[in-house]
Amino acid sequence: MTKADESGAVAGTLRGGPRRRRVRTAVPLPLLLPGAVALAFLLLPLLALLLRAPWSSLPSLLTSTEVWQALQLSLLSATAATAVSLVLGVPLAWLLARTEFPGRGLVRALVTLPLVLPPVVGGVALLLALGRNGVVGQWLDSWFGITLPFTTAGVVVAESFVAMPFLVISVEGTLRAADPRYEEAATTLGASRFTAFRRVTLPLIAPGIAAGAVLAWARALGEFGATITFAGNFPGRTQTMPLAVYLALQNDPEAAIALSLVLLTVSIAVLAGLRDRWMAGA
Numbered sequence: 001m002t003k004a005d006e007s008g009a010v011a012g013t014l015r016g017g018p019r020r021r022r023v024r025t026a027v028p029l030p031l032l033l034p035g036a037v038a039l040a041f042l043l044l045p046l047l048a049l050l051l052r053a054p055w056s057s058l059p060s061l062l063t064s065t066e067v068w069q070a071l072q073l074s075l076l077s078a079t080a081a082t083a084v085s086l087v088l089g090v091p092l093a094w095l096l097a098r099t100e101f102p103g104r105g106l107v108r109a110l111v112t113l114p115l116v117l118p119p120v121v122g123g124v125a126l127l128l129a130l131g132r133n134g135v136v137g138q139w140l141d142s143w144f145g146i147t148l149p150f151t152t153a154g155v156v157v158a159e160s161f162v163a164m165p166f167l168v169i170s171v172e173g174t175l176r177a178a179d180p181r182y183e184e185a186a187t188t189l190g191a192s193r194f195t196a197f198r199r200v201t202l203p204l205i206a207p208g209i210a211a212g213a214v215l216a217w218a219r220a221l222g223e224f225g226a227t228i229t230f231a232g233n234f235p236g237r238t239q240t241m242p243l244a245v246y247l248a249l250q251n252d253p254e255a256a257i258a259l260s261l262v263l264l265t266v267s268i269a270v271l272a273g274l275r276d277r278w279m280a281g282a
Contacts, residue, residue: 046264049257049260049261049264050261052257053257053258053261054254054257054258057254058258058261061254061255061258062258062262064255066235066244066248066255067244067255067258067259069235069236069239070235070239070240070241070243070244070259071241071259071262073152073155073236073237073238073239073240074221074240074241074242075221077152077155077156077159077220077240078159078163078217078218078220078221079217080156081156081159081160081163081216081217081220082163082167082213082216082217082220084156084160084164085160085163085164085166085167085168085212085213085216085220086167086209086213086216088160088164089164089167089168089171089212089216090167090171090209092111092168093167093168093169093170093171093172093175094171094175094197094201096108096111096168096172097171097172097175097176098175098180098183108172111165111168112165112168112169113165114161114162114164114165115165115166115169118225119162119223119224119225119226119227119229120225120226120229122158122161122162122225122226122229123158123225123226123227123228123229123230124229126149126157126158126161126226126229126230127149127229127230130148130149130154130157130230131148131149132147132149137149148230149230149231149232150231150232150234150238151231151237151238152231152237152238154230154231154232154238155227155231155238155240157230157231158223158226158227158229158230158231159219159220159223159226159227160220161226162219162220162223162226163215163216163217163219163220163223164216166212166215166216166219167209167212167213167215167216168212169212170208170209170211170212170215171205171208171209171212173208174205174207174208174209174212175201175205175208178201178204178205182200182201182204183196183197183200183201186199186200214270215270217270218266218267218270221240221241221263221266222242222263222267223240223242224242224243224246227240227242227243228243228246233246233247241259241262241263242263244256244259245259245260245263
């Protein structure tokens with residue numbers, strides 16, 4: 001080892017550890033070819049969407065009444081679903097991360113079930129639970145006159161059902177990584193558990209809450225199956241952008257491409273916003 005290498009190693013040790021070196025390794029051909037095919041498979045549809053986009057008529061398509069109604073409803077319902085997920089999901093994540101109770105593992109599995117459940121099945125389950133003749137919906141209708149299916153509120157309910165698990169998982173992971181001694185110190189100084197949660201825990205896990213909220217909003221914005229099953233597809237009332245894409249694809253393909261570009265732009269913006277959280281180690 002030369003003196004320059006020794007000094008570099010000593011400096012790296014003084015900074016907290018040995019200096020990491022990037023070692024370039026040869027890529028085996030049996031891994032390179034399938035990896036390249038997979039990359040092309042994932043990027044080719046997105047490239048085709050950009051190539052076939054009606055760029056010249058895009059402004060007029062996006063400002064049409066039908067498209068604007070779907071866009072406006074999607075933004076409002078996704079934001080409302082994210083608010084519902086925050087109000088209900090953050091306390092649920094705290095319970096899963098900070099408390100011990102029988103069957104906690106089962107509860108966590110049930111909370112994450114909408115992540116793998118087909119959205120159409122989720123819509124059917126919502127109809128059976130909150131429909132006019134559902135397990136809970138019949139009482140909402142008879143006692144309060146509230147009917148959720150095929151309404152704008154039904155869109156928010158369907159989107160909240162599929163989006164909330166993303167927020168719960170993100171916040172629970174952040175809570176598990178956070179040091180609980182800060183909360184314990186606050187309680188020993190006389191603060192109640194809720195005050196410690198509000199004044200200490202929430203600021204501590206704010207980045208995780210923000211990341212989970214962005215994921216929940218993006219998932220709610222792109223929801224299709226549960227929405228069309230539980231809320232229907234009525235323009236101006238329950239027709240969100242994914243539903244408008246599905247309908248326009250049969251009658252006006254250019255409008256479908258324009259709406260797809262909007263959803264693609266939102267997805268890229270979400271990834272760009274979360275790159276510092278998930279891609280810092282790249």
